[in-house]
Amino acid sequence: MTSGPPEPYIGPRPFRRAESALFHGRPVEARRLKDMWLSERVVVLHGPAAVGKTSLLHAGVLPLLENEPHALVLPVGRLIHQPTWPLAHASGPGGYRFTLVSSWTPAGQTPDPGQPVGSALQSIVAATPRRRVLAAIDHLEELFTAFPARLAERERLVGELAEAMRDLPLNLLLVVRDDQLATLSGYEGLLGPQPFTYVRLEGLDRAAAVAAVTGPLSGSGRRYAAGVAEQLVDRLRTTSYTDRLGESVELVSERVSPFELQIACAALWTSLGSTDDTITAEQLARFGDLAGILAAYFDRTVHDVSVETGVAEAELRAWIETTFITERGTRGTAYRGLTQTGDMPNAVVDALVARHILTEEQRARSLWYQLGQERLVEAVRTANRAFHGPLVGGDRRERSPADFRAAAEAALGEGNFVSARRFADVAADRFLEAGDDRQFANLLTFKAEVARVEGDLESAKETLTAARSQFESQQDTLATVRVLTALAEVCLSMGRPDEAVDLGRQAVSRMPGDVASRTVLAHALWRAGSPADAEATYNDALDLDRDAPRALYGRGRVRISLRNYRGALADLDRALSLGLPRAEEDQARQSRQEALTALNPPRET
Structure with a gap:
């Protein structure tokens, strides 16, 4: 990696809301979709895979609605977690509903898996003035593709959404792939009397693609030489086709795939030297062919992460393929434990997220990971075959302890707490039988997370205390610190800030x-009634890492209580620009508005 300017291209994953300054080429589509969402009861945004639907919603539309006075915008909803191993398919009836409601539920509240969607929404919006409620469901195709046999559950969810629309001033935005559009259209009459409003998103035209290439460089200190961005876009529009007679023909498309554009731009940026300030035609000419870019990007990333973390490259490759690609060739997910994600240290996962191979998402108050894009599935397999041949073991006849742990994680993601506990108990017993005390301790932390999401904080505390004893006996300082930090957070949820301060x-x-532990200590000190001590502790955390978003967010909230509103605004703005978990991002925006109001109070009339 070079030590030049920060990378302006996000690579193979959707844009986040905090990255709207890097999102270019879609201003017309963003304004149009915003206006339709505000005015129509059900809007369907559809298009092919990886065309940028999620990016348009998060980085294009949501920022335009940030100060909309007549609407309450809920966090973007999702419907399902795809399990890493297809073992826990027979989950309870509330899986779709639980994941959706947990997406919309504010931080600090535990969704009820048995509560209908309408009742849950009534609880969520009860504390706000009566306004139009804007709710989006991204990747709606999961409703039809993830577990196609769950027809009754699917019908029940659609019925509950229809009832919510009758009882609430609710406008739905449904984001779905083209291949499932016909299936969704079959439900049009069930969701309400008014027909759906359909908006199709296509690839970028030439002018928009040039804007997407050049726009992110603003403020980076680099630029494209005259005509070079246009050359790059034309290369992305051009593909070669060889017919059965061996004749090769170049085909030029009118549109550019945003996914391929981001991959190409990120790879080109990485190839530059730290002192390069102009991207020239000569540099573009040395640039590799588009077909191999993604596999090459994966190869470079695995090598860099191996060097950074000390995990062998072959082990990394095997872990990525077996953990994040299912037996059916689709993207799998993995749950983040206190110290490990699917048998791999969390430092490895963090490094892969930073390089855009994995993307993270918060669901059921936990972090989950998957490959950044569907097309990475084939890139990973292609690169791994070139490295050491195809991996063996996709057809496993005996279920290992890791299989049961993965099934427990998947069940938690669906809100099926009974199955999550049952699978976790089996995995824990098998790890004990195998003499793997470390994985047994990790299973204890997972079981504590299940209890925490359920709202059984006493059980969560008890199980974390047992995990702490296990890690201390293993002399694992890092894991012990993570458990102490989790215990402090549980105590805060239980209303015991003094105990949280001690932990x-x-x-x-x-x-x-x-x-992380300093950040939690600072929050505990604030909750215990010591804002000055809390600010000093946040300062200590930020001395260690000035770009720690959660510490900036926490200090910003403390500074509001200390009436340092300008300092609070600076902290909250920086935290939002760096990126926060969904629930904390929403709270940070509310706190930011509180600081602005304090600085500029409304005039009395």
Whole structure:
């Protein structure tokens, strides 16, 4: 990796809301979709895979609605978690509903898996003035493709959405792939008397693609030489076709895939030297062919992460393929534990997220990971075959402890707590039988997370305490600190800030350089009624990492209580620009508005 300017291209994943400044080429589509969502009861945004539907919603439309006075915009909803191993398919009847409602539920509240969608929405919007409620469901095709046999559950969810639309001033935005559009259209009459409004998103035309290439460089200190961005776009529009007689023909499309554009631009950017300030035609000419870019990008990333984390490259490749690609050739998901994600240290996952191979998403108050795009499935397999031949073991006849752990994680993602606990118990027993004390301790932290999401905080605390004892006996300082930090967070949820302060101080004393534990300690001090001490502790955390978004967010909220509104605004703006988990992003925006109002109070009439 070069030490030049920060990378302006996000690579193979959707844009986040905080990255709207890097999102170019779609201003007309964003304004049109915003206006339709505000005025129509059901809007369907559709298009082919990887055309940028999710990016348009998060980085294009949501920023335009940030200060909309007549609407309450809920966080973007999702419907399902696809399990890493297809073992927990027979889950309870509320899987779709639970994941959707947990997406919309504010932080600090636990969704009820048995509560209908309409009742859950009534609870969510009860504390706000009566306004139009804007709710989006992204990747709606999951309703039809993830578990196609769950017809009754699907019909029930559609019925509950229809009832919510009758009882609430609710406008739905449904985001779906083209290949499932006909299936969705079959439900048009069930969701309400008014017909759907359909908006199709296509690839970028030439002018929009040039804007998407050049726009992110604003402020980077680099630029494209005259005509070079246009040359790059024309290369992305051009493909070669060889017919049965061996004749090769170049085909030029009117549109450019945003996914391929981001991959190409990110690869070109990476190839530049740290002192290059102009991207020239000569540099573009040395640029590789588009077909191999994604596999080459994966190869470079695996090598860099191996060097950075000390995990062998072959082990990394095998783990990525078996964990994040299912037996059916689709993207799988993995749950983030306190120290590990699917048998791999969390530092590895963080490195892969930073390089856009994996993307993270918060569901059921937990973090989950999957490959950044569908097309990475084939790229990973192609690169791995070239490295060491095809992986063996896709058809496993005996279920290992890891299989049951993955099934437990998938069940948690669907809100099926009974299955999550049952699979976790089996996995824990098998790890104990195998003499793997470390994985047994990790299973305890997972079971504590299940209890925490359910709202059984006493059980969560008890199980985390047992996990702490296990990690201490193994002399694993990092895992012990993570458990102490989790215990502090549970105590805060239980309304015991003094106990949380004590646990936070224990964690910091064991690992003074750990930003996460200092951040939780600072929050506990604030909740315990010591805002000045909290600010000082947040300062310590930010001295260790000035770009820690959660510490900036926390200090911003503390500074509001200390009436340092300008300092709070600076912290909250920076935290939002760096990116926060969904629930904290929403709270940060609310806190930001509170600071702005304090600085500019409304005039009395």
